Amino acid sequence: MSLTLAATLEALLFLSPEPLDADALAAAAEVEIDEVRAALDTLVTRYEQEDRGLVLRELAGGWTLSSHPEAEEAARNLFARPRTPALTPAQAETLAIIAYLQPVSRPEIARIRGVNAESAAATLLERGLVEESGRSQFGAVLYRTTDLFLRLFGLRSLEELPPISAFDPSPELEEELRERLLRAGEARVAG
Amino acid sequence: MSLTLAATLEALLFLSPEPLDADALAAAAEVEIDEVRAALDTLVTRYEQEDRGLVLRELAGGWTLSSHPEAEEAARNLFARPRTPALTPAQAETLAIIAYLQPVSRPEIARIRGVNAESAAATLLERGLVEESGRSQFGAVLYRTTDLFLRLFGLRSLEELPPISAFDPSPELEEELRERLLRAGEARVAG
């Protein structure tokens, strides 16, 4: 074939609905993986420097093309509703619990949230952000996040999520809450 | 937005699975149609002269991007491999229910599993392992397995499906199997 490797890779990335890793690209183009890596570098540089409407990024464990964010306004005019509508707070909470604790069952999610997670989990499943991952010892369906989740949230892998401890309430807040739990009542009794 | 019109049009053409005519592009980019025509000319020239894996063409319905014909061999390597990834637990459960009870409706599958089977069923359909087989008296789509299913499981006919006696010593009539699966599914949901 007379196409350069970079052009061939561009064609494959255009066709693929999923991110493609360097191994898969090398096997498809029948070249060494180092050549693929060099060609991907070339492509990334070109997309950044030339007058293009596409962006090439490494997401969800592979390489994928997307439209340039600055074309979003025109895209919204053309395609009406956004591909990725915002999450409701219940959906976002359920997704966060699944993302950090996966695989995790629906009863566990409900336990943390204090409320049922059924409808939020159903929506996340339907949107392909989470998927089933077997059953717990008690027969409850377990959930985990999908590659689509990583892709839509701009993550290369789950490791890119901040550790859950990053969301710890401040020590002062924790102390304040402890005080309230044990002593707020006493103050009222005294007062 | 700071993208050039040509880049914006490239993004729109990339996103659209269908051809787009100049009117639609002009409306989306909120510019005059003459500007769109000029930008399309620029894009065509660039696609022809630069090192690209994509082709921009005007078809009957409008403008469309496609992969370069010379990348076809690599695309075949990538996509035409047998598409038989391992079945997820949800897919295996759904496929087993269809295999043993066929024809079976989606609501019945959901009742037996205790959770929705939509996404698993869609994947099985997409992979050609199951197909639709008319509708139930209540109007629900019925599923059955395909010849490709038999081939991929190394079965000459459905008679060769492994007996379930290994899991259940009493020989079961088909109706009883269905009843018992539904009962167990409902007990799991209730529990």
Add this chain to the structure above:
Amino acid sequence: MSPATLKRPLRLVDLELDLEVFNGPFDLLLTLILREEVDLLEVDLADVVISYIDHLEARGELDLEAATEFLVLITSLLELKSRLMLPGEEIEEIELDPGEAATELLARLLDAHRYRTAAEHLSGLLREQSGHRFRSAPLPVSLRRASLPEASAVYDPGRLAQAIGQLLVLPPEVDVRHIPVPKVTVAERLSVLRSLLRRGAFNFDEAVRDADRVTVAVTLFSLLELYKQGELTWSQEQPFGTIEVRPATGPRAESAAA
């Protein structure tokens, strides 16, 4: 993420309760439960929930933050209470030690708070990414599935039988052995009534002296059964009055006795 989201206060719901065992604000109740000054087993949590719903209706607005804290606390209390009610190996572990219970409630609240903040972080990521759209055009069908002529056996049929077997398993029944189930059968009560009948007339109270409610019900059922079979007749002068029972006379009684 902004520091503001981390500093956001956690609020306990400001709720006045008027319950059988307790009168006062919700957080005081919580404190008293944790200090074991109020027995959780005696608190009707449904009433707490109802009070909370009334409280919401009265205010006409929903403070989501406070509502979430309330839900986390009330579900934790429910779980603690149900564990206290159910005997089992777990019982020793959860003597409701005030310190431990408070630690558990606190851990729940902090966890809920943590995941809510994580959720805001994720929503932020999604918003940042919303300008990046991906192409979703289907591949030609021929590229999407294995072709029939070239397909070979790659899956194990045993997997299907195993999946069906798993789905056939009924979940373990909830253990209710600790709930005393009075065992009284119709046959037993029939023989009690028949032995009284052999002595002549009697009143129903004699047949059920010191018996529990289930026994009374089964005895009454047995009485009606014997009446239906023609072995006895009965009369009651007024509602809740004494039920007089007599052996039946007549051909049906003869045949029943035969």
